[in-house]
Every structure is written in structure tokens, then in C-alpha cells.
């Protein structure tokens with residue numbers, strides 16, 4: 110049995126973050142990662158010809174002022190950020206409009222929306238916690254009379270959470286993310302300070318891995334943990350195909366849906382209850398399907414997010430990002446990388462017939478949105494992804510309802526990542542969770 114002071118499972122933002130934060134305290138730390146590269150869901154693939162392609166969108170909410178940026182600073186990583194996102198365009202079934210033209214709010218509606226936004230600013234965390242079990246649909250129906258304002262708020266909620274219906278988006282999470290963004294200028298028609306790392310999200314996660322190694326952390330890639338055994342006395346043992354490991358501190362930084370398949374708990378009521386909660390939560394996530402493309406000339410050039418509460422003819426929410434409009438270093442000169450996705454449920458993404466039908470209709474709509482797209486495609490990947498943003502941000506699943514970073518009765522076992530305690534859009538939730546988890550460990554072992 111290999112013994113370390115701390116073992117972290119998973120080299121995503123959360124695992125790399127915890128390893129970086131713990132390292133340097135004289136601890137012998139090992140990080141075990143299933144794949145051959147760091148980053149988890151936040152990776153950049155380098156393709157021949159100068160293309161650098163991120164998994165999906167990977168915009169960092171609040172950019173250089175985000176939880177991710179705080180985490181980078183704490184572990185001594187410095188990266189360059191792109192220019193910020195400058196607003197939203199919406200497809201009305203015929204043409205693109207900016208948010209102002211599309212929602213066409215009256216002066217009274219603009220005032221009502223501004224008053225609602227202003228009410229978020231002084232809200233305390235405890236006041237936001239109270240909204241965690243309320244749905245965005247209910248929140249809107251209690252506070253907003255105007256249909257266009259309601260549609261605007263639902264669209265923002267969907268962009269934050271990748272969930273498809275206002276009924277399944279938690280108002281607590283919506284307000285928390287909105288309030289955080291407002292500190293950096295997010296308001297009606299603008300996103301505040303959303304940015305990406307220059308060179309792709311993999312630049313950020315790659316630098317995190319490098320920093321952890323430089324500080325002395327050992328990272329083993331291609332080392333999937335196949336079994337995690339929590340003993341009756343609460344201690345933990347880990348097994349890969351070839352090795353077994355033990356540490357006083359074990360941090361599981363993998364999503365819940367990957368954990369349920371490998372963890373074995375003892376015959377103990379607390380542990381069994383905890384495990385069944387994991388099983389109940391494993392499909393409480395979000396999904397998307399769509400196209401990632403390299404294009405000979407830009408479909409649009411502005412650094413904006415293109416969206417729609419419902420894609421005409423498809424009926425799902427739309428998210429489009431032209432990565433190259435923020436960072437032209439990631440494609441051959443003059444070319445564009447675009448991600449064109451529809452948010453959907455995990456069940457819809459897994460259903461092959463639904464996917465085929467939806468992607469077919471979606472592509473027809475994309476051709477209406479951008480009439481010269483087909484003739485300019487250099488490469489195109491039709492894809493789907495289940496488990497975008499960690500545990501879904503539905504009523505009763507956010508804030509204090511999330512799985513905690515430590516469980517009573519499981520000594521030395523900790524959790525981090527976008528499925529656990531930590532607010533914010535995906536990567537910020539993972540970064541926040543890493544910082545909460547590392548503080549917890551430091552407090553326990555100080």
C-alpha cells in the first residue's frame with residue numbers, strides 16, 4: 110500500500126485547485142487522474158493547422174475577477190485574459206437582434222427591471238440561501254408582470270445554468286450569480302466581465318497542473334481509481350488497476366455521476382444514507398447537443414453571446430459562442446471557431462433517435478441563421494455532452510442543499526468540484542468548492 114499525506118482524485122479545476130492550495134505545507138501529495146491530460150471538462154484540444162478547440166464554450170463568468178481568478182492567484186498562476194463579452198444577440202426566427210431590439214422594453218419595463226436588479230445588490234448570502242428552494246419561474250411570477258422582462262430573466266437563468274426550463278432553475282443560484290456579476294457591471298443587455306483565458310481554457314488548467322508539480326505535487330496521469338473503499342471507522346482506501354493507496358486526507362474531486370460507480374461504503378447507516386443520496390443525485394445535471402465548427406470566414410465578428418430562450422423549430426434554448434471573436438490566436442488567420450449548442454436534458458441527450466432528429470432540425474435552423482455557413486465549414490463535429498455544469502442548479506440542489514465538502518463520520522475524506530458546496534457558474538463553482546475544501550482541510554489539520 111502506497112502512503113501519502115494527501116491524495117486527490119481528479120485533475121479538473123477542483124482537484125488541481127485543492128492540490129495547489131495544500132501543496133507547500135510540507136505535505137506529500139499525490140494526484141491521480143484517469144486521462145492523460147489535466148483539465149477534466151475544461152480542456153483545449155490542439156489540432157493540426159493551428160486550431161485550438163475548447164470543450165464547449167468555457168467562458169469564465171467574471172473573468173479576471175472571478176472565483177477561478179482568485180484560485181489562480183492563491184496558487185501562484187498568472188494567465189492572460191481575452192477582452193470581455195459585450196452583450197447578447199437573439200435570433201427571432203428571422204434575423205439577429207441585439208437584446209435591446211429583441212426585448213424592446215418600454216421605459217416602464219426598463220425601470221422595473223433595473224429596480225429588480227438593484228434589489229439583488231444589498232442581498233446577504235443568508236437572504237439568497239432562502240431562495241434556494243424557490244424556482245426561477247416562481248420568483249419571476251411573484252415579481253415581474255411584463256412578458257419580455259420575464260423572457261429576459263429566463264434567458265439569463267438558462268445561460269447561467271444550462272437548464273432548459275425556469276421551473277427547474279433555482280432562484281437562489283440565479284440571484285447569487287446575477288449579484289456577483291453586477292459587481293463587475295452585469296446588467297440588462299450586458300454580461301459584465303465574462304472573459305476566457307487567451308489560448309483556450311486548457312491554458313488555465315495546464316498552468317494549474319504545472320504550478321502543482323512545481324510545488325512538489327506528484328501527478329499520475331492515466332491512473333483511473335477503480336475503487337474507493339470507505340471503512341467502518343471512516344478511513345479511506347483507494348485502488349487503481351495496479352496499486353492500492355492510503356492517505357490521512359483523501360479528496361474526491363470527480364463528479365458525482367462518476368463517483369457512484371466506484372465507491373463502496375461500509376455497513377453503516379450514515380454512510381448508506383449518504384451513498385443513496387449520491388445515487389439519487391447522479392442524473393441531476395445538465396446536458397447539451399450541437400455543433401463545434403471551424404469556419405473559413407467569421408459567421409459574425411462581435412464579441413457577443415448569441416442566444417434564444419427557444420430555438421425556432423427545435424424548442425430548446427440556444428447558446429452560440431464565436432471563440433475567435435475574443436481570441437484570434439486559436440485559429441488560422443481569418444478563420445472562426447464557433448460553438449452552436451442547444452441545452453437539453455440528460456435523457457434527451459442520451460436518446461439517440463431524439464438527438465438525430467433534433468440535430469437535423471437544428472442544422473436547418475443554423476443554415477437560416479447563417480445562410481453561408483455550409484459552404485464555409487472547414488470541419489464540423491456534431492456532439493452531445495451529459496454533465497455540463499456539475500450538479501444541476503435546481504430548487505433544493507444549490508447553496509446549503511449541495512453535498513458538503515466533508516461528511517461527518519468519514520474521517521479524512523473530502524469532496525470538491527462543481528457537484529459540491531460552492532456557488533457560481535460551472536468553473537467558478539468548481540474553483541469556489543476547491544477553496545472551501547482546502548480551508549476545511551487546513552482547519553482540521555492545523
Ligand SMILES: Cc1cc2nc3c(=O)[nH]c(=O)nc-3n(C[C@H](O)[C@H](O)[C@H](O)COP(=O)(O)OP(=O)(O)OC[C@H]3O[C@@H](n4cnc5c(N)ncnc54)[C@H](O)[C@@H]3O)c2cc1C
Nearest residue numbers: 119121122123143149150165167168333334526527535536
Ligand atoms: C461542453 C461544456 C461546456 C461548458 N461551458 C462552461 C462555461 O462556459 N463556463 C463555465 O463556467 N463552465 C462551463 N462548463 C463546466 C465546467 O467545465 C465544469 O464546471 C468544471 O470544469 C468542473 O470542474 P471539476 O474539477 O469539478 O470537474 P471535472 O472537470 O469533471 O474534473 C474531474 C476530473 O476527474 C477525473 N476522473 C474522473 N473519474 C476518475 C477516476 N475514477 N479516477 C481518476 N480520475 C478520475 C476526470 O478525468 C477529470 O479530469 C462546461 C462544461 C462542458 C462539458
